[in-house]
Amino acid sequence: MNLFETTLRLKGFPIQEAKKRLAEIQKIPTTDYETYVMDSRQKVFDYHLRENPFYQSFIGNKTIKKWEDVPVLTKSDLQTPLKQRLSNGFSNKNSYTSKTSGSSGTPLFFAKDKFCHAMTWAVIINRFGWHGVDLDASLQARFYGIPLDFKGYQKERLKDKLSNRYRFPIFDLSEEKLEEFLSVFRRKKFDYINGHTSSIVLFAKYLQKKNLLLKSVCPTLKKCIVTSEMLYDTDKKLLEKQLGVPIVNEYGASELDLLAFTNAEDEFQVNNETLFIEILDKNNQTVKSGNPGRIVVTSLYNKAHPFIRYDIGDIGVLDETSTLKKPILKKLIGRSNDTAVLKGGKTVPGHTFYYVTKSIVEEDGNVKEFVVEQTALDAFTIVYVSEVVLSAKDLKKIEVALSKYIGADLNINYERLEVLDRNNRGKLKQFISKIDRRNEP
Structure with a gap:
């Protein structure tokens, strides 16, 4: 043996x-x-x-x-x-x-x-x-x-x-x-x-x-x-x-x-x-x-x-x-609890945001990694690691794509970091909803 x-x-x-x-x-x-x-x-x-x-x-x-x-x-x-x-x-x-x-x-x-x-x-x-x-x-x-x-x-x-x-x-x-x-x-x-x-x-x-x-x-x-x-x-x-x-x-x-x-x-x-x-x-x-x-x-x-x-x-x-x-x-x-809840009660699988964004931001190899965070019913932050800051053209393409697949009137913010946080086992959570935490008293 x-x-x-x-x-x-x-x-x-x-x-x-x-x-x-x-x-x-x-x-x-x-x-x-x-x-x-x-x-x-x-x-x-x-x-x-x-x-x-x-x-x-x-x-x-x-x-x-x-x-x-x-x-x-x-x-x-x-x-x-x-x-x-x-x-x-x-x-x-x-x-x-x-x-x-x-x-x-x-x-x-x-x-x-x-x-x-x-x-x-x-x-x-x-x-x-x-x-x-x-x-x-x-x-x-x-x-x-x-x-x-x-x-x-x-x-x-x-x-x-x-x-x-x-x-x-x-x-x-x-x-x-x-x-x-x-x-x-x-x-x-x-x-x-x-x-x-x-x-x-x-x-x-x-x-x-x-x-x-x-x-x-x-x-x-x-x-x-x-x-x-x-x-x-x-x-x-x-x-x-x-x-x-x-x-x-x-x-x-x-x-x-x-x-x-x-x-x-x-x-x-x-x-x-x-x-x-x-x-x-x-x-x-x-x-x-x-x-x-x-x-x-x-x-x-x-x-x-x-x-x-x-x-x-x-x-x-x-x-x-x-x-x-x-x-x-x-x-x-993906995970059933990784859903984005939008205004009007519409729910969208969180991986949809990740996948749609991924198809755009990785086209030229600039963006190395990113996660999508929901901070409010109509607000999302794309946190990313890249060699250079995303251009206005890239941002526009992301917003147009999200509007097409998810819906209009979304507030999209961007945050560029040197490295993304992983959990204590090294796992990267690619969509994160922060709505519950934000609404806690």
Whole structure:
């Protein structure tokens, strides 16, 4: 067994058993797969209804005759101390516990039983293996944040060493720092890049400015796996051009598992082995494939904590070719709570502002990064990093485009910064609504 898997086992996570179980699931014929999914989701529901006092209280006296009667669980439902949400027999000592990044609001503390956490890693190992990446043997160039406190910093550095990865901290993405990143790529034989989308895109723009192909600088590089943030088609093309390797998109939720991952056919394949994923409308009814809806997830193997019909807060679209055995995520639209509320009650997905603005401000390569902030019902600030201040012509083009796609009578302000703030894990939130905070007494 390799070092990485040995470390998991020493921590009490039965990775070999999990890999064996995952292989068994993947061998289930298409004709029998519906039975596997229906049985698995019913078993985990019955388990928590029997063994979890929190979930018993959540269900209450509701009559559950079919799966669609099971109420949808939201993050707000889980805002109680973690120990009150654990199943009988589970505690912090015999479970894996952690918290989400909080990029969508309040961080969520959660738990997984040890087999469930091992299954999470079994899926990750499997998916990376689709692209020839061995977590133990392949050297990773890691574009992530890192805790700045001594204990957290040392813990992450140890994990880096055990996981065969070199970390590029992304809190400082100045050109001087990006040049240092580039010098490391000249020295080390990286097999793949893994990290936050926006920071790798910024590095690619730096390579574009220098007219460099990263594959030429680091010939051993084979793949780039981006995660944690939206991957737009234009960014994917830029990454492919400047890095010179295939781009793999990873979509996950730390409290759950990998939700979707680019497969060998360049499809965004949904994890249907350890999760049951539904796309629901506002009335919690399943939408037809090809239509957008809320992504609602059931964790099939977590006995320590219930994540049953759990609304993760994202909007997605399943491809029309999807089957229960091989579901494909056609489009990931973004967070459902990232919406702009305008005068008159009109609501617009926040990513619309970002996408429309992006199509203009990046035309000439001047703007490196930007975020859109809503400060009032009719007021937005575009905070950007660029070599030179946006021209009056650029500003006009942005306002015309926003008027066309969003509506007229918007007050658009601009703020140019040297660097954009990322959260403590290095994630960049591309649309931010400040209306609630501004209205607080």
